[in-house]
Amino acid sequence: MTKAKPTKAAALxxxxxxxxxxxxxQMFVMDALFKNYKPxxxxxxxxxxxxxxxxxxxxxxxxxxxxxxxxxxxxKQAEGMEAAGLEGVRKSFAKAGGSMVHPEAWHGxxxxxxxxxxxAR
Numbered sequence: 001m002t003k004a005k006p007t008k009a010a011a012l013x014x015x016x017x018x019x020x021x022x023x024x025x026q027m028f029v030m031d032a033l034f035k036n037y038k039p040x041x042x043x044x045x046x047x048x049x050x051x052x053x054x055x056x057x058x059x060x061x062x063x064x065x066x067x068x069x070x071x072x073x074x075x076k077q078a079e080g081m082e083a084a085g086l087e088g089v090r091k092s093f094a095k096a097g098g099s100m101v102h103p104e105a106w107h108g109x110x111x112x113x114x115x116x117x118x119x120a121r
Contacts, residue, residue, distance in 0.1 A: 004121075008071050009059045011120035012113075016052040021109040024101065026051045028109045029074055033058070036073035075117060081110030 006014065012029070019025030030051055037058070046054070058070045081089055090103040099106075 006120050008068075008117050008120040009063070011116045012071065012074060013052070013056060013059065015113060015116055016055050019109065019112060021105060021112060024105055024109045025113065027101070028077070028106070028113065029055060032074045032077035033070065036076050037069055071117070074113060078110040078114045078117075081107050082114055 015025045016029060033055075046057075049057075055070065062068060062070050084092065084107075086104065086107045089107045093099050093101075093103045093106070
């Protein structure tokens with residue numbers, strides 16, 4: 001018997017728990033939400049709330065509203081990294097004066113996120 005594909009929301013939650021890029025996946029998702037999610041105020045973590053539970057809360061709110069704002073925000077940022085390509089990400093990081101995150105890792109985690117979301121239903 002074949003296993004059913006996870007939903008996109010479940011795939012995103014799994015990435016928040018496990019990624020071959022470790023905690024960088026959480027960083028990417030939170031960065032995408034801060035940049036692209038409306039309303040921005042909802043992204044703020046509550047007291048003693050960690051990234052994983054904040055994303056679960058926002059996904060639940062989306063489900064109640066019948067929207068996909070969280071997934072749209074993450075997808076938008078990841079697709080931007082995909083479209084820029086590795087060289088574009090490198091240039092963007094250099095233009096910003098560098099970063100504590102390596103451009104190859106940032107581009108790689110974006111591709112991993114897209115792969116998991118595209119494979120889900």
